[in-house]
Amino acid sequence: MSEPIPPPDRGSWGSRLGFILAAAGSAVGLGNLWKFPYLTYRFGGGETDQHGAGTFVFLYLICTVLVGLPLMMAEILIGRRARRNPVGAFKTLRPGTAWKGIGYLGLLAGFVILSYYAVVAGWAAEYVVKSVAFEFGDFQSHVSDDAVYDRVWQEAKEASGDATMPRELAVANFRAAHPDDASLADAMREKKLEAYPVALFHDFLASPGRMVGYFLLFMLLTVGVVLGGIASGIERWNRILMPALLLMLGVLAVRVLTLPGGARAVGFLFQPRLSDITLEMLLFALGQAFFSLSLGMGAILTYGSYLKRSDKVGSSALAIVSLDTVVALTASIIIFGSIFSYGLVMKGSGVGNLFTAIPVIFQHMPGGRVLVVVFYLLICFAALTSTVSLLEVVASYLIDERGMRRPKAVALAAGIITIVGIPCALSFNVLANFTLAGKTIFDLFDYFASNIALPVGGIGIAIFTGWVLTHAEKREELAEVPTPLFRAWHVLIRFVVPVAVTGVLIALLMGRVSG
Numbered sequence: 001m002s003e004p005i006p007p008p009d010r011g012s013w014g015s016r017l018g019f020i021l022a023a024a025g026s027a028v029g030l031g032n033l034w035k036f037p038y039l040t041y042r043f044g045g046g047e048t049d050q051h052g053a054g055t056f057v058f059l060y061l062i063c064t065v066l067v068g069l070p071l072m073m074a075e076i077l078i079g080r081r082a083r084r085n086p087v088g089a090f091k092t093l094r095p096g097t098a099w100k101g102i103g104y105l106g107l108l109a110g111f112v113i114l115s116y117y118a119v120v121a122g123w124a125a126e127y128v129v130k131s132v133a134f135e136f137g138d139f140q141s142h143v144s145d146d147a148v149y150d151r152v153w154q155e156a157k158e159a160s161g162d163a164t165m166p167r168e169l170a171v172a173n174f175r176a177a178h179p180d181d182a183s184l185a186d187a188m189r190e191k192k193l194e195a196y197p198v199a200l201f202h203d204f205l206a207s208p209g210r211m212v213g214y215f216l217l218f219m220l221l222t223v224g225v226v227l228g229g230i231a232s233g234i235e236r237w238n239r240i241l242m243p244a245l246l247l248m249l250g251v252l253a254v255r256v257l258t259l260p261g262g263a264r265a266v267g268f269l270f271q272p273r274l275s276d277i278t279l280e281m282l283l284f285a286l287g288q289a290f291f292s293l294s295l296g297m298g299a300i301l302t303y304g305s306y307l308k309r310s311d312k313v314g315s316s317a318l319a320i321v322s323l324d325t326v327v328a329l330t331a332s333i334i335i336f337g338s339i340f341s342y343g344l345v346m347k348g349s350g351v352g353n354l355f356t357a358i359p360v361i362f363q364h365m366p367g368g369r370v371l372v373v374v375f376y377l378l379i380c381f382a383a384l385t386s387t388v389s390l391l392e393v394v395a396s397y398l399i400d401e402r403g404m405r406r407p408k409a410v411a412l413a414a415g416i417i418t419i420v421g422i423p424c425a426l427s428f429n430v431l432a433n434f435t436l437a438g439k440t441i442f443d444l445f446d447y448f449a450s451n452i453a454l455p456v457g458g459i460g461i462a463i464f465t466g467w468v469l470t471h472a473e474k475r476e477e478l479a480e481v482p483t484p485l486f487r488a489w490h491v492l493i494r495f496v497v498p499v500a501v502t503g504v505l506i507a508l509l510m511g512r513v514s515g
C-alpha cells in the first residue's frame with residue numbers, strides 16, 4: 001500500500017529520546033508507584049513469607065517480556081505506519097472494516113481513564129501542599145485521647161461483629177490489654193499516629209470544593225502541556241519531568257537503602273520460589289504488566305504516530321518497558337524498605353493508602369519532613385506525564401479526523417472530560433450514595449476501563465497485528481529487528497498475547513482478580 005500522508009496540524013517528536021521519555025512518562029504512573037508495590041507486598045504475605053514477593057516479581061517480569069513488550073511494539077508499529085490517532089490508524093490501514101471499533105473503544109477509555117485518574121492526581125497535588133505546610137508534622141497533638149477511644153470502640157465493634165457493644169466495655173478491654181502506664185502510652189501514640197492521617201484524608205475526601213478544585217487544577221496543568229503540541233509541549237515537559245522523577249526516586253531509594261530494612265527489602269523482592277506460583281498470582285502479574293505499560297487503548301499507538309520513519313520500533317519499546325519496570329521495582333524498594341525499617345503494615349489495596357500509610361512511614365524516618373514532599377511531588381509528576389498522554393489520544397482524534405486545530409481540539413476534549421470528571425470527584429462526598437451494583441461513579445469508571453476496555457483493546461490490537469496486517473507490512477516497520485527475534489515476536493503477538501489477555505479478561509469479569 002502507498003504511504004499515508006499525515007494531516008496538517010500533526011507534528012512529530014524532535015528526537016527518539018523525546019519519544020521514549022514521553023512514552024515512559026505515560027507508562028510510569030500510580031500503577032508503578034502504588035499498585036505494584038502493594039501487589040508485591042500482598043503476595044509476599046505481608047512480611048511473613050520470604051519468597052512470595054519474589055515469586056510475584058518474577059512472574060511480573062516474565063509477563064512484561066512475553067506480553068507487554070510484544071504488545072508495545074505492536075502499538076508503536078501501528079501508530080508509526082498509519083501516522084494517525086487510534087481510530088484513524090485502523091481506518092487508514094484497513095479502510096471500510098470494523099477494526100476502527102478498537103480505536104473508538106480506546107478513545108472512550110481515554111475519556112474515562114482521564115476523568116478519574118486526574119481526580120487521584122489532584123489528591124497528590126493537595127498532598128504536596130499538605131506536606132509543604134507540615135500538616136503531617138506532629139500527628140500526636142492533633143488527636144485527642146477521646147478520639148483514640150472512639151476508634152478503639154469502632155474497631156472492637158467491627159472485630160466482634162457486635163454493633164451494640166458499649167463504648168465503656170471496648171475502652172476497658174483496651175486498657176486491660178495494656179496494664180502498665182508505659183505500654184498504654186505507647187499504644188495510644190501508635191493509635192494516634194494511625195488515626196490522624198486517616199482522618200486527614202477523609203476530611204479531604206468529604207470536601208467537594210477541594211476535591212473538584214484540585215481536579216480542575218490538574219486538568220489545567222494537563223491542558224497547558226498538551227496545548228504546546230508534540231515537540232514543544234509534550235516532549236519538552238517530559239524532558240523536564242521524567243529526569244526529575246528519576247532523580248527524586250533515586251534520592252528516596254538511597255535514603256531507604258541506608259535504613260536497617262533496606263537490604264531486606266531487596267532480598268524480599270528477588271528471591272523467587274517457583275513452587276509458590278499460583279494461577280491467581282499469574283493473572284494479577286499479567287493484568288498489572290498490561291496496565292502499568294499503558295497498553296490496550298492506543299495511548300502508545302498515538303505517541304508512536306509522531307515517530308519518524310527512521311526511528312527504530314523494537315529498541316524504543318525495549319527502552320520504555322525497561323524504564324517502567326525499573327521505576328516499579330525501585331518504588332517497591334522504597335516502600336518495603338521503609339515498612340521493614342519501622343515495622344509498619346499496609347492495610348487494604350485502595351489507592352487511599354498512598355495518602356494514609358505513607359505520611360506515617362515518613363514520620364518515622366530521619367529527614368522525613370523533606371522526603372515526604374519529594375514523594376508527593378514524584379507522584380504528581382508521574383501522574384501528569386500520564387494524564388498528558390490520555391488527553392493527547394482524544395486531541396489527536398479531533399485533529400486528524402475532525403480537522404480541528406490543536407487549541408480547539410484540546411479545549412473541546414478537556415472541556416468534555418472535565419464535565420464527566422466532576423461527578424468522579426464528587427463520588428467521595430455529595431454523590432457517595434449514588435451507586436450502581438455497589439459501585440460509585442468513580443469505581444464504575446475504573447472498572448469499565450481497567451477490566452473491560454483495556455483488555456478488549458489489547459486483544460484486538462494483538463489480533464489485528466498478528467493476523468490482519470501482512471507479513472510485508474510488519475517486516476517493513478520492524479526492518480531493524482533480526483529475523484530470529486522478529487519470528488519470536490510474531491509467535492508471541494499471534495498466539496501468546498491474545499490467549500494470555502483473554503485469560504485475564506475472563507478472570508476479571510468473573511471477579512477472580514481485581515483490576
Ligand code: TRP
Nearest residue numbers: 027029030031032292294299386
Ligand atoms: N500506566 C499508567 C500507570 O501505571 C496507567 C495507565 C493505564 C495509563 N493506561 C493508560 C496512562 C493509558 C496513560 C494512558 O499508572
